[in-house]
Structure formats: structure tokens, C-alpha cells
Amino acid sequence: MSAIRLITVNTVPERAKRLIGRVVEDVKDRYTIVHVTNVERLEDVRPTLEREKPDLLFTASMWTPEQAQEIVAIAKETVPGIKTFSIPQGLQVEKGPDGVVEFIKANLPNVLGPGRL
Known part of the structure; x- marks a missing residue:
């Protein structure tokens, strides 16, 4: 099984x-x-995608739905076939880091699609 290359779009890189x-x-x-x-x-999304050619991109919960849509559109335009996942705005604030981790894990099979298990 090949590694899935992930890029995150988050204003707090340590988090x-x-x-x-x-x-x-x-x-x-x-x-x-x-x-x-x-x-x-946001302005660094396209050049980073062009350089790294990831399989997967996550947008963090600090982005508005419109910003997340813009990031996803850039990703799909720049890297054909990329899988994307947007964490709902405010989830980190509402549920904390544990809630975000659980949300990602619960949705990962659907995001990655069949054949990745």
C-alpha cells in the first residue's frame, strides 16, 4: 500500500x-x-500543491465555508484526482482537538474511497 501524501491548510501549523x-x-x-x-x-495553496503533488488536502476549521470551497477548488484544479476534506468551521472551538481528531477518523474512509483499506 502506497503512502497517502497529505497537505493541511491551517493558520496554526503547530496545531x-x-x-x-x-x-x-x-x-x-x-x-x-x-x-x-x-x-x-490562501495565496500559498496553489504553489505548494504544484510543488508537492499531494493525494489528499484538509482544510482546517478556522476557514469559512467560502474559503474552504476556494481552497478545495484550487486543489482540484491544480492536482487532478486529489481527495479533499474540509473540517467544519468552528469544530475546533466547539469540540476541541479530540473532537477534530474523531471527526477526521470517522470521515476518512469516505474521503479516501474504496480500495484504500
Whole structure:
């Protein structure tokens, strides 16, 4: 099984690294996910995607739905076939880091699609 290359779009890179690290550890028996990098600014999304060519992109909960849609549109335009996942705005504030980790893990099979288990 090949590694899934993930880019996160989060204005707090330490938080992204910590949360994704927990997810990667918790799902390592089913998926091999490599957190390639985090992008902090919208204007850096496209060049980072062009450079890294990831399989998967997550938008964090600090983005508005419109911003998350913009990031996803850029990702799909830049890397054909990329899988994307947007964490709902405010989830980190409402449910804390544990809630975000659980939300990602619960949705990962649907995001990655069949054949990734």
C-alpha cells in the first residue's frame, strides 16, 4: 500500500501537525499517511500543491465555508484526482482537538474511497 501524501491548510501549523500526528498514529493499521506540509496562507495553496503533488488536502476549521470551497477548488484544479476534506468551521472551538481528531477518523474512509483499506 502506497503512502497517502497529505497537505493541511491551517493558520496554526503547530496545531495541524499535532492533530494530524494523532490521526496518523490512530489509523496506521489501515492507512499510511504522510503529512507532507502545512500551508498557512490562501495565496500559498496553489504553489505548494504544484510543488508537492499531494493525494489528499484538509482544510482546517478556522476557514469559512467560502474559503474552504476556494481552497478545495484550487486543489482540484491544480492536482487532478486529489481527495479533499474540509473540517467544519468552528469544530475546533466547539469540540476541541479530540473532537477534530474523531471527526477526521470517522470521515476518512469516505474521503479516501474504496480500495484504500
